[in-house]
Amino acid sequence: MLSYAKGPETGLMESTIGRRLTEAAFRFPDRPAIISRHQNRRLSWVDLDREVCGWTAGLRALGLRPGDRVGIWSTNCVEWVLLQLACARAGMVLVNVNPAYRSHELGYVLRKSKMRAIFLWSRDERADYATILEEAAGGEKLDLRRVYLERNDLPAGQFGLEEDNESGDVVNIQYTSGTTGSPKGVLLTHRNLLNNASLAAAQMKLTEEDVICAPVPLYHCFGCVMGVLAAVTTGSALVLPNWSFDAGMTLDAVEAERATALYGVPTMFIAQLEHPEFSRFDLTSLRTGIMAGAPCPIEVMKRVVDEMHCSQITIAYGQTESSPVITMSQSDDPLEVRVSTVGTTLPNTETKIVSETGETVERGVQGELCTRGYLVMQGYDGEPEATAKAIDKEGWLHTGDLAVMREDGNCKITGRARDLIIRGGENVYPREIEEFLYTHPKIADVQVVGLPDARLGECVAAWIRLKTGETLTEGELREWCRNRIAHFKIPQHIRIVDSFPMTVTGKVQKYRIREIEIERLGLQQAARIETA
Ligand code: AMP
Numbered sequence: 001m002l003s004y005a006k007g008p009e010t011g012l013m014e015s016t017i018g019r020r021l022t023e024a025a026f027r028f029p030d031r032p033a034i035i036s037r038h039q040n041r042r043l044s045w046v047d048l049d050r051e052v053c054g055w056t057a058g059l060r061a062l063g064l065r066p067g068d069r070v071g072i073w074s075t076n077c078v079e080w081v082l083l084q085l086a087c088a089r090a091g092m093v094l095v096n097v098n099p100a101y102r103s104h105e106l107g108y109v110l111r112k113s114k115m116r117a118i119f120l121w122s123r124d125e126r127a128d129y130a131t132i133l134e135e136a137a138g139g140e141k142l143d144l145r146r147v148y149l150e151r152n153d154l155p156a157g158q159f160g161l162e163e164d165n166e167s168g169d170v171v172n173i174q175y176t177s178g179t180t181g182s183p184k185g186v187l188l189t190h191r192n193l194l195n196n197a198s199l200a201a202a203q204m205k206l207t208e209e210d211v212i213c214a215p216v217p218l219y220h221c222f223g224c225v226m227g228v229l230a231a232v233t234t235g236s237a238l239v240l241p242n243w244s245f246d247a248g249m250t251l252d253a254v255e256a257e258r259a260t261a262l263y264g265v266p267t268m269f270i271a272q273l274e275h276p277e278f279s280r281f282d283l284t285s286l287r288t289g290i291m292a293g294a295p296c297p298i299e300v301m302k303r304v305v306d307e308m309h310c311s312q313i314t315i316a317y318g319q320t321e322s323s324p325v326i327t328m329s330q331s332d333d334p335l336e337v338r339v340s341t342v343g344t345t346l347p348n349t350e351t352k353i354v355s356e357t358g359e360t361v362e363r364g365v366q367g368e369l370c371t372r373g374y375l376v377m378q379g380y381d382g383e384p385e386a387t388a389k390a391i392d393k394e395g396w397l398h399t400g401d402l403a404v405m406r407e408d409g410n411c412k413i414t415g416r417a418r419d420l421i422i423r424g425g426e427n428v429y430p431r432e433i434e435e436f437l438y439t440h441p442k443i444a445d446v447q448v449v450g451l452p453d454a455r456l457g458e459c460v461a462a463w464i465r466l467k468t469g470e471t472l473t474e475g476e477l478r479e480w481c482r483n484r485i486a487h488f489k490i491p492q493h494i495r496i497v498d499s500f501p502m503t504v505t506g507k508v509q510k511y512r513i514r515e516i517e518i519e520r521l522g523l524q525q526a527a528r529i530e531t532a
Pocket of ligand 1: 176221291292293294295296315316317318319320321324342399401413416422427532
């Protein structure tokens with residue numbers, strides 16, 4: 001049998017995010033919609049709908065028009081969700097900006113997305129965002145409205161009715177660092193996102209009785225699609241435990257809100273299981289959830305079932321370009337399937353696994369996973385060549401992930417065809433960091449590789465050759481990186497070297513750099529974790 005699968009055809013939803021919000025407010029008026037624990041705010045579906053109306057009117061009063069791009073550069077908060085839903089109603093395109101971005105990355109995204117407004121908090125304990133924003137603008141006069149969330153300076157308005165939006169309109173741009181060295185904007189429509197959220201929610205059997213605890217970031221599809229839109233399409237409540245991930249606050253939120261579903265990348269579940277006061281929390285309300293975003297260790301999955309009471313936990317696999325979920329297990333699949341595979345192809349979706357020459361391989365044979373259907377992005381913003389590389393003429397999205405399809409249709413992710421490091425759920429492209437480090441005046445050449453890490457799954461290491469006569473310490477280089485790139489891209493291991501291991505034809509042998517570092521740092525143990 002060939003490694004091709006087609007999920008059941010269940011019919012696609014041809015609605016818009018704004019209309020689905022109206023329906024939720026009508027069907028579940030007084031049930032909880034959003035609970036932001038760190039802001040002490042609780043909104044029912046009716047409250048949420050009303051506030052979104054005000055924000056929609058406010059966006060128009062700012063002078064923004066349908067089709068305009070509106071950025072949000074913030075950690076998790078109620079305002080993030082309000083802006084997401086208001087942009088959708090107003091026919092505008094929300095541009096998610098990673099709150100960890102610093103001036104180098106932000107400057108790129110501001111110009112590339114041509115956003116006309118950006119919403120942000122001026123500062124928090126991590127950074128002074130207002131100053132970084134001005135650095136990113138670099139003295140250039142950008143046509144950009146700055147809306148500071150703490151100032152409440154969005155013009156008030158009442159009549160935030162739905163624009164004439166269509167299901168196929170682009171509503172969101174999510175950045176994913178590309179192999180080309182700079183982040184690429186993934187264009188996603190109402191149809192892409194609503195259908196994906198609702199199909200994934202069905203795998204967990206979510207209803208308005210459920211309470212989803214989402215410590216995952218809203219700027220990423222895990223938060224804004226699997227979190228916000230799964231809630232909008234099912235009426236489940238969405239709980240935000242904190243601005244950014246904190247194990248203790250997540251456990252506390254599960255207990256206090258009687259959460260029934262818990263989301264996270266593997267490292268978040270590990271951090272909770274290892275929390276010194278783990279056993280103090282009452283987690284018996286938990287039933288299901290999603291672990292995704294990086295290879296999920298089987299042992300961790302088992303502990304989440306046994307010790308966190310998530311007896312129906314699922315694993316999802318996908319990527320931003322596919323809205324994001326392609327395959328997922330179901331809450332009632334046998335335990336073996338749920339802990340050791342990423343499940344089967346979702347409804348209305350095709351998958352196949354192909355060899356390097358593009359032929360579909362037999363079941364059980366490794367190849368690159370490709371997917372086709374409503375879930376495939378519209379393309380990369382303003383990058384037709386990169387889009388044509390990712391989506392072939394027959395509409396197949398090539399994920400760059402290596403996988404095996406079992407006889408029973410469940411898939412296992414076995415590696416990556418492309419050069420990508422996943423550090424605790426955050427994607428890091430070696431090429432992007434290499435190009436950034438090249439901009440340092442003392443650096444002649446650089447090679448970035450991923451190393452196994454017991455806690456984060458993988459971490460970043462850089463080998464650096466300096467220009468003749470130059471000196472540079474590890475500490476100096478780290479300091480230089482600090483306000484320029486996101487913290488998770490700053491290499492943990494930096495080694496200044498005279499030369500790189502080369503093949504006879506003069507190609508750098510990255511695998512040798514990896515082997516040498518694993519040996520030197522004693523990481524052999526971490527390299528042997530079994531995953532789904
Ligand atoms: P992103 O676009 O940030 O969502 O990252 C997507 C990438 O994360 C995929 O291409 C995979 O390499 C990886 N990934 C996501 N989910 C899983 C999973 N369940 N198991 C293994 N890798 C995963």
